[in-house]
Amino acid sequence: MRRSPTRPDRGPDEADVHGPPALSPERTPRPAFQLSRRLVGVSRWPLGLLTAIYAVSLSDQYLFSSVVPFIKHDFHLSDTRIGVLGSAFLITATLGTVPFGAMVDRLRRTRVIAWGALAWGFALLANGLAGGYLTLLTARAALGVTQPAAGPASQSLLADYYPVDQRSKVMSVYQCGQLLAFFLIPLGAVMATAWGWRSAFYFFALPGFVVAVLAWRLTEPARGAQDRTHAQRRITGAPLPAPAQDDPRISARGAYREILGCPTYTFALVSTGIGGFFFGGIGVWTVTFLTRYHRLSVPQASAAVSLFALGGLVGALGSGYFADRLVHAGRPAARVLVAGASRLLCAPLMFIAFAVPNIVVMLTVFTVGAALIIAPLPVLNAAIADVLHPNLRGRGVALYTVAKSLCEGTSPIAFGFLADRIGLRAAFLVLIPLVAVAGAILLVFGTAHYGRDRARALAAMAPEGSASGSFEPPADVRVLGSAAPAADAPDRPELLKLTGVDFSYGQIQVLFDLNLSLISGGCHVLLGRNGVGKTTLLSCIAGLKDPQSGQIWFRGGEISGVPPEQRSRMGVSLIVGGKATFPSLSLRDNLWMGAYSFSRDRRLVQERFDAVLDVFPVLRRRLAQTAGTLSGGEQQMMALGRALMSGPELLLVDELSMGLAPHIVEEIIRVVGEIVSFGTTVLVVEQSLEVALRIADDILYMDRVGIRDLGSPGRDTASEIAALMLGASA
């Protein structure tokens, strides 16, 4: 490793005796896992569209109930005939789910959704054009048949569009489509009142045609692509090529046997079914409960029950984010765990809600309970995608939906039967323990089988020609993040890795399929012509900008989508050229800001503060001075000092010496050597070739093609770089 002549040597004995120096990154408190992660590097359009399709496909169920009175009077229908219309829709929707599930596994899913949405649109038109009871009944049945087209296909697509480690969050957003449909209810009633009930069907058909076209244009992802990528990258760091669409090892025959033979899936099915005996009754009987036991009017009770939607929204979104966070923290069965825990915790809350006489307490606890009722839905959808082969997901989701619908459909009957005998409150309290049983099943059995079922699903997806048919890495391949590198690996582990990173400012693409591998330790200098994207690259690494595609890895873990403040706590710091100060704060406060993330550890902060002033003694005289009044050199030293306060593992510096006087540049060069000696890896963007050659242990050259590692600076490095800059062939 090339060292600057001004870089002080620190003997190993000194560190052993006194522990790591104050400014060593080892002493910086690090979070155990990321607190949040945005969905980046992949297009959000499919998720948004499929969520909208989900909302649109459910909207008719709410529309029909709001126009029933008008239809009844127009066609002079009895309540029984109205009931038959409702049942016709539910029966055909339930039965239609199964064949759609099979279609989803065999055909292009985007086409299934597109044709299904088209048929749904025409069925709605038929509803509006119905001339009498029989034609309306036929139209309702047709609508029921087409309605399930989207569900199994969408969930299968989402599992293949988006990364595995964000699957729960993606399903959470998708689940919100159900709640969005809720807000369309008033629209149907307004149309029916103003223009007649038929107009509501005509106008509600339009979104069906729009989403049909949009779904047609969606790219069909390869089945299982995300699972293969996720599994293989964890082993070798490289994704596998997309597999063939048809996997001959999974045949249609016996598919359901294979699905039901997956314990995690079966326990999820049983849990949801058992819980459904309670959940289904809530929607039907809670209004009656509130009017009967809390003396609310029906409109008041209906408004109060809308809190269920609010709680559900929080539960749906929260569970997905939380489950993914736990998965990333090393709990692979977190999805099943979160679902089971939610159901188990929901039981006592619902017991309290339906037992207490106070309406305020009831509604408060009920809202929280609603969050826990909805919370398992998206994470279980994600878990089902985890444990089923991609060619079985359509049928698996369809079967799951049918079981859920059947149990929730019979629940109101059970409630009514019990209510007639023991009272409605007692009926609620008697059925609530089913929710706890449902949760316990998932916690005990679901989590126990998840790991094996996931491994079995991945093994079935293993690439053709794989010797073992599994993802066991070959002996000579180093596993990312492992403590024991392979024998021929370099002494220092890989600290930073970028794969396939693209970034555009609007229509102008700056980074093109960029790859970078940075070894831990030393000072790496990045050179390149103006406008090639060096600053953008640093911003992407720091998290200030999100690449449109590609992944970024830090210490073996993917940090794509992790917000910049989280990356800072993980050990990535960025000094932005010319903008690295808080000009209105004093120099002292600027330095203290570097330790913001662990400011409670006053002792460490003070130690570092004193150590930074030892590195930059010139700053000692100006601690009380406003940072904006410091000279350029002093500001740069202060920025470096603030970065040292944060104790980064990777320090990114943009424009280290630009605009600084020569004697200041000498000082900066000395400091960079000190920073590296503390154990921090430095990546510097530098315009001055002379400075770069003096500080670099490793030179990287960036152009439109990519980043080249030119190695340690040697005698010919300067001329090689000059040639590259001037555009001549190397």
Next chain:
Amino acid sequence: MAFLGLVAAGSAMALTFGFHAVLHRPDLVMSKPHDHRVGLVDTATVVVRNRSSQWSYCPDVRISALDTSGTELEAEHAAPRAGNGRVGPNGSVSFTATFSQLTAKDYRDKLDKFEGFVIHAPRC
């Protein structure tokens, strides 16, 4: 392509029929019913407004008591509060119906709203 053709046809039909419904909306418009309850007897009133500046109508109005799922608990013929129920051009008339069949349980557990309907509206 067949798919796009069907989408275009469906969209055109939806827009055509939808705007036809908007443009040919009925001349008679019903207000939201107001009700007044004494004991187990509820009286609901709606105002029927005539948007036509040309025609008069003699509507047959019915008011229904509905639960949250739209099921009818009771339906009564509504009589004009004054006059013979003729709604002149740009005019309006109040119609009232009395509900005496609803039980205490209906009021407590089921009744969600009243909704008025014009069953028949001949010109007169």
